[in-house]
Amino acid sequence: MKLSSSLAVIASLIHLVPTTVALVGSTWSMTNVPLTGLLDITFPMTIVEADHISGYYFAQQFNFVGIADVGYTGLQPRPDSNGQAVLHAAFSSFAAGTTTTDKNCSPGADGGPGVSCSVEWNGVYNRTYNINVKTMGNHNWVGTVIDTLTGTEVHIGSWTLPATSGGIVSSQYGFVEWYPWNGGQPSNHCAKLPYQQTIFGNPSTTHAGSVGTQALSYEYGDCVGEVAFHTEAVAYGAENNCGFRGQTGSVDVKFAMQSC
Ligand SMILES: *[C@@H]1O[C@H](CO)[C@@H](O)[C@H](O)[C@H]1NC(C)=O
Numbered sequence: 001m002k003l004s005s006s007l008a009v010i011a012s013l014i015h016l017v018p019t020t021v022a023l024v025g026s027t028w029s030m031t032n033v034p035l036t037g038l039l040d041i042t043f044p045m046t047i048v049e050a051d052h053i054s055g056y057y058f059a060q061q062f063n064f065v066g067i068a069d070v071g072y073t074g075l076q077p078r079p080d081s082n083g084q085a086v087l088h089a090a091f092s093s094f095a096a097g098t099t100t101t102d103k104n105c106s107p108g109a110d111g112g113p114g115v116s117c118s119v120e121w122n123g124v125y126n127r128t129y130n131i132n133v134k135t136m137g138n139h140n141w142v143g144t145v146i147d148t149l150t151g152t153e154v155h156i157g158s159w160t161l162p163a164t165s166g167g168i169v170s171s172q173y174g175f176v177e178w179y180p181w182n183g184g185q186p187s188n189h190c191a192k193l194p195y196q197q198t199i200f201g202n203p204s205t206t207h208a209g210s211v212g213t214q215a216l217s218y219e220y221g222d223c224v225g226e227v228a229f230h231t232e233a234v235a236y237g238a239e240n241n242c243g244f245r246g247q248t249g250s251v252d253v254k255f256a257m258q259s260c
Helices: 002-014 253-259
Strands: 024-030 040-050 056-062 071-081 084-093 105-109 112-121 128-137 140-147 153-160 171-178 196-201 212-214 230-234 237-242
Touching: 024 237, 040 056, 040 071, 040 237, 056 196, 071 128, 071 140, 084 128, 084 140, 084 153, 105 153, 112 140, 128 196, 171 196
Parallel strands: none
Antiparallel strands: 024 171, 024 212, 040 128, 040 196, 056 071, 056 171, 071 084, 084 112, 105 112, 112 153, 128 140, 140 153, 196 237, 230 237
């Protein structure tokens, strides 16, 4: 019993920090957050450049008062459809006991407990989207993507956390991952990483007196020093880029078997 409870603690801690397979991390923080947490937060995000293929996940994580497991929200490129760009937006809770009746959502998150919601729309590259997470009361949370140029809003999904939960706490991490590699890859995979450039904007909230900051990005995982990583501060957040133009992220399976 002692073992299983410490394993449960380890499992919940794993969700508090970026997974080791991701490439790039970045801390966000908010000042003047009440002990009961924030009722809303907005994460600006710009996919400045990425191939129009599936594989990248640009995500922000957040925690709730009284809940160990994180929520995620973020954007992913998709292949164009009928000559138009398509983006995918995700909004998930990893907390056991999260419920939903939203048609964009389904039970489970990355194979564990929680709820996952997503939507695809004709999103535009190199445009800043505000990803808004806010409570409607009664522990119900809604994720929305807002186009900062047109004001158009796209509903991602909504879910209800356990009644022990409060508002959003004052800091967490964002990350960039190439998720096809999450199952493990051979030693030559880092050079196959497609190029991406994104800006994680400073978060904001309607809570009076709170100011959000997105720190510079950093590399982590098993491709550190091998993916031409760069980060710099920009006026409204932190830019990062990594990877190589013309790569698709796919690796030679025969090499993979040899290297095992
Ligand atoms: C993105 O937009 C900025 C400013 O609007 C522009 O300077 C930059 O060249 C654009 N980048 C790409 C890759 O389109």
